[in-house]
Amino acid sequence: MYTLEDTQTHEITTHSVDFHTKTFTEFTRFRDLVGERSIVEDLLTSLDSNDIFYDVGANVGTYTCFAAAKLGPGKVVAFEPEPENADRLRENLELNNLDAEIIQIALSDTDGIVDLALTGDEAGTGEHAIATGDDKQTLEVETARGDSIIEERGLPKPTVAKIDVEGAELSVLRGLRETLYESCRLMYVEVHTEKIRDFGAERSEVETLLTDAGFEVTEISQRGSEIFLRASK
16 A cells, blocks of 8 residues: 555666655656656666766656666766755665766756746656746746756766656757767657647657767657657767
8 A cells, every 4th residue: 555655666677776655646656667667778778887877857866866876976967957856866866875966957958047837746746847838837947058067067978868858858959969969879868749849849850950960869669649769879
C-alpha cells in the first residue's frame, strides 16, 4: 500500500538507485519510470567513463541519478528551475550518496527572467514549462543560453545530454548551438510535437538543427504525442 514515506528502487544495467516517493505524483512516476526505462538503459550503455552528462529538465532526477551512478563525482550537471523538483532532486542524490551539480535555471535561447507555467504543486510533476499564454499559475525563474552559462560558470562542456523541456526543446538547442558543434557526441531529445507549436516551432526544425550540427538522428521511442530522438555523431 502507498504511504508518504515510501521509496522505490530501480536497477538498470548494473546500477541500482533509490527514489523518494513522498507524493502520489512521485509514486506514479517511479512505478514504471513513465515509460522511459529503455531510454535510460540506452543512455547508461552509451556513457563512457570520461563523459560529461547534462540533464536539461531534470525533474526529480531519474536520468541525473543513474548517470551519476555510472560516471561518479563531477561528471553530471542537472538543470531544473522548479524549486520543489530541484529540492527532491537533491534529496534523491543524497539518498544514494551520489554527486551532481544542480542549477536552478531554465535553459533557453535568451538570458533573463521568464514565467514558468506550473501544472501542480507536488514534487515529481513533469509538465512545468516556460509559459506561452494565459497560464493560471506561474513562477518567475531565471533563464539562460546553455553556451552562456557554460562560459560564465566555467562548467565542463557536455559530451552527452538529455533534453525534456515540455515544448521548449528547439529554444534549448539554439542556446546550446556552439556546444553542440564543439563537444556533444550524443543527445537524447524528447520532442513534444503538440506543445512545441506553442513556441512557434516544429519537430522537423529540431531534427534539422541536430543534423546541421553533425548528428545522425533516429526516433527511438514514442509516448502519445511525445517523440524521443537519439542524435549521435
